[in-house]
Amino acid sequence: MNAVPQTLADLKSAIAEQHSTLSKRLRQVAQYVMDNPNAIAFGTVAVIAKDASVHPSTLVRFANAFGYSGFSEMQRLFQQKLIQESPSYTERIRIAREELGDDSGDTPLQLLSQFAGASSVALEELCESISERDLERAVDILAAAESTHVVGVRRAFVVATYFAYALRHIDRRAYLIDGVGGMYNEQAGAIGDKDAIIATSFHPYAPETQNVAKAAVERGVPLILITDSQLSPLAACASVCFVVRDAEVHGFRALGSTLCLAQALSISLAYRVDKQRVSV
Amino acid sequence: MNAVPQTLADLKSAIAEQHSTLSKRLRQVAQYVMDNPNAIAFGTVAVIAKDASVHPSTLVRFANAFGYSGFSEMQRLFQQKLIQESPSYTERIRIAREELGDDSGDTPLQLLSQFAGASSVALEELCESISERDLERAVDILAAAESTHVVGVRRAFVVATYFAYALRHIDRRAYLIDGVGGMYNEQAGAIGDKDAIIATSFHPYAPETQNVAKAAVERGVPLILITDSQLSPLAACASVCFVVRDAEVHGFRALGSTLCLAQALSISLAYRVDKQRVSV
DNA sequence: GCATTTTTGGAAATTTTATTCCAATTCCGT
DNA sequence: ACGGAATTGGAATAAAATTTCCAAAAATGC
Structure with missing residues (x-):
């Protein structure tokens, strides 16, 4: 047998390593331990066991x-980890910068921190820039639609795939217009007049997306548009238009805010549909 | 007498206030308590008393x-303080939610605000949980790779599409393993031994992703894994493993943190490749 | 300086907590 | 399906911790 892990990091690796060889209950403990290290640090066996839904003695066996x-x-080990003031992440950034000299200024961790910070700020602004009314209307449209089609290319394709995933997850018919086989027009042609379409389009506003969206709108299908400017070419023909200013660092645009909006829409829709089901 | 202090800050002011009226031993305890809050949080009366050179019962009297x-x-109080300083993100979310009131949360805007808040918190956690070393190693691997293959299904597919987009954006050869036509194995077979693979896999760890990743690893291809737990089945065979705890609200997992990491990796890689070009 | 009150430290008691043991159950291979 | 091994949960046990009590010591007031 290997030496007994002396640090929390060692223990965590050991747990990860042996995880597959553990019994069911011990695996359950492993999961809990990984997820709630703080709880382990402070709790007594009794309360931890209750919280992890295992028997107290199982915890002892796990340690053994x-x-x-x-x-x-x-x-x-868990207490030590909590006590030793691990330097805050700003501190780590500072250290990383010092180690590599000021000129570099762009270690991966620094970049990560910059993105995280920028995305975080963008998220806060998001709530202020999105109107309740638009959200309600979008949910209305999606709730009324028989099927929902989703379109977006390049960076916006990421958002489209998310919508497709999320909508299917809540049992809505969702079709991702992905242009496989160059069949954008054919896929757009499959949009029925009781459906809805969600288009995501960022500068420089790819023509594929525009064509698909316009084809749908001409057929009377409501368009929910997510874009980065009021001046977006599709804004004029959208039933609802969300303008999202996502974070940008070093010329790279983030997607956190856009996806956050997508998620909020999806869950709101889930709630709405659920309510309808219950109330009918 | 005033109300019993309910937070550590309150207690500390109370101690400062009454310090002069305390007896000699109690003042000694006060001094120790102010200086070593961490010791108080975890220690037992016996060891604290010994450390503070007072009798155990004096500690009880002090509390009284x-x-x-x-x-x-x-x-x-001291334990709470420690938890709040280094809270797991679920814990902070819970606190944030309590502050906003549990009853709410049904209107779309409220949901949006919840997501934004949760994602924001998760982003802050991200920087603390990702190690500089792992980032560097991942960038090393990607910089050395001839081509990069990206795999992920369902929710993780969103991440995979983002990687594919971002890598191509910075002029790296990137292949998205999307299983179109049910050809996961065939696409995996196209991975060359000078390539790298990025797999994103969340619970419940789809077998498609595992198969593709394992096939690549068996061929000696380095695997960069992005997952939600160290216990992820692919963690054992990954060259670099990023564990990202993304926000979760109402059972929906966000992707903001994961994408933020993806973005940071991409730009770091862009810089690295650029530096190589310049220096060569 | 003596009597009284307050404070202190030791020891016992009580409560809480961790651990061990054993029976019941589940799991696995035949 | 059956028998054996491993695992689990409950109860008992042991350990440890906190609190209380009391007498000794110190401080205070007269």
Whole structure:
């Protein structure tokens, strides 16, 4: 047997390594331990066991399985981790920058931090820039639609795939217009007049998306547009238009806010449909 | 007498206020408590008493002096403080939600705001949970790869499409393994031994992704894994494993953090490749 | 300086907590 | 389906911790 893990990181690797060889209940504990290290640090066996839905003795057995004399010994690792003031991430950035010299200024971690920060700010602005009325109307349209078609290319394709996934997840008929085999027009032709279409289009506003969306609108299909400017060419013919200003760092546009909106729409729709079902 | 302090900050002011009226030993305890809050959080009365050079019962008396039923009750404040400083993101989400009131959350705008908040918190956590070393290694691998293959299904497919888009955007050869025509194996077979593979896999860890990734690894291709737990089945065979805990609201998992990481990786790679070009 | 009150430290008691043991159950291979 | 091994959950046990009590010591007021 290997040495008993002396740090939380070691323990976590050990758990990951042996995870497959553990029994069902011990795996359950492993999962809980990985997910709630703080709870382990403070809790007593009784409350942890209850929270993890296992028997207290299972916790002791789990600790034994990794070589500790008892649960308490293992618990100490979790407490140490919490006590040792791990430098905040800003601190880590500063250290990383110092180590590599100021000139570089762009270590991966710094970039990550920049993106995270920028995305976080963008998310806060999102709520202020999106109107309740537009959200309601969009949900109305989606709730009334028989099927929902989703279109977007390049960066917007990511958003489209998310919509397709999310809508199917909540049991809505969703078709992703992906242009496989160059069949944009054919896929657009399959949009029925009781359907709805969600188009995502960012500068420079790919013609494929425009064509598909316009074809749908001409047939009287309501268009929900997610874009980056009021001046977007599709804005004029959209039933609802969301303008999302996503974060941008070093010329790369993020998608966090756009996806956040997509998610909020999806769940709102799920709730609405559920309510209809219940109330009818 | 004033109300019993309910937060560590309150307690500390109360201690400062009453400090002069305390007896000699209690002042000694006050000093220690102010100086070593962490020790109080985890220690037992016995070891704390020894460390502070006072009698255990003095600690209890100290707690009583501030209105607590016993030492343990006071100790809880110190534990709370530690948890809040280093909270798991689910815990912070829970706190944030409680602050906003549980009853709400049904209008689309409220949902949007919940998602935005949750995603924002998750983003902050992201930087703390991702290690500089893993990022560097991932960029190394990607920079050395002739082509990069990207795989992911369902929700993770969104991430895969983003990678495919971003990598192509920075002039890297990128292939999206999308299983069109049921050809996962065939697409996996096209992975060359100088390539790299990026797999994104979330619970419940779709077998398609696992098969593709394992096939690549068996051929000696480095695997960069983005997943939601160290216990992910692919973690064992990954060259680099990023564990991302994305936000979750009402059972819907967000993707903001995961995409943020994807973006950071992409740009880091762009910079690295650029530097190589310049320096050569 | 003596008497009284307050404070302190030791020890016991009580409560809480962790651990061990054993029977019941589940799981697995035949 | 059956028998054996492994796993699990409950109860008992042991350990540890907190709290309370009390007497000794110190501080305070007269």
